[in-house]
Amino acid sequence: MDIEILYVDQCPNSDEAGVRVKEALAEVGLVDVAVSYRLLATDDEAAAVPFAGSPTILIDGVDAFPDADRVTDLACRVYPTEDGLKGYPTVDQLAAAIRRRV
Template sequence: MKAEILHIDDCPSWVEAGRLLREALDSTGHRDAGITYTLIASEAAATQVPFAGSPTILVDGTDLFPSEGRDTDLVCRIYLTPDGLAGWPTLEQLHHALLSRG
């Protein structure tokens, strides 16, 4: 399993998203999965990957939280959580998304 977080420099949410993703990977039996952090520094770079705002969380190249498409704008991503809008998904959402992968 390959986990990756696509992020921009100006959005700090990727740090917490990475911490929670590590915890979710560990708790779902994927302790050996590393997490790659990829800085998206330009709109041109954003067109080369499935970027949907920072942080975009990919597992094996697929967005764990698919949205209506890619975003070449270098902006922070907003996730809908049980507690409202946030800059990253909850641990429970990550856990569920990992277990629900086909």
């Protein structure tokens, strides 16, 4: 399994998203899976990948939450959670997304 977090400098949530991804991986018993980060610095870079705002979490190259619209600009992303919109998904949401890909 390959997990990559696409992010832009202007949005502050990529580090917390990574922490939550690692917690979710541990929850599903995949502690050896590495999480990588890719900084998107231009609109062209954003357009070349399945980017739906920062942070976008890809599992094997596919958005973990594919219902979001793709964007081609350097935008921030929000995730619907049980506590309202947040800049990153919950650990439970991430664990469910990982389980769907295993």
